[in-house]
Amino acid sequence: KSAKQIHSKSHTEAKPHKCPHCSKSFANASYLAQHLRIHLGVKPYHCSYCEKSFRQLSHLQQH
Structure with missing residues (x-):
């Protein structure tokens, strides 16, 4: 899958992977x-x- 497909999925699909430290x-x-x-x-x-x-x-690469 392309990065765009993966990112688009984050807006349309269920989000079953929950952070144990916050509500995200x-x-x-x-x-x-x-x-x-x-x-x-x-x-x-x-x-x-x-x-x-x-x-x-990506942050290292920008640095």
């Missing part, structure tokens, strides 16, 4: 996993030039 829910398990990084403080993407870390690869 997601149609896709990967969206929930990405969201959970906020609550867990996980920042797996590290800049190789400075000390900054990011929750999402």
Whole structure:
């Protein structure tokens, strides 16, 4: 599936993947996993030039 198809699905389908820390829910398990990084403080993407870390690869790439 394309990224657009996956994203569109988040607006039209049921959202069975619920965050145990807040009231948010997601149609896709990967969206929930990405969201959970906020609550867990996980920042797996590290800049190789400075000390900054990011929750999402796209944020590292923008940096």
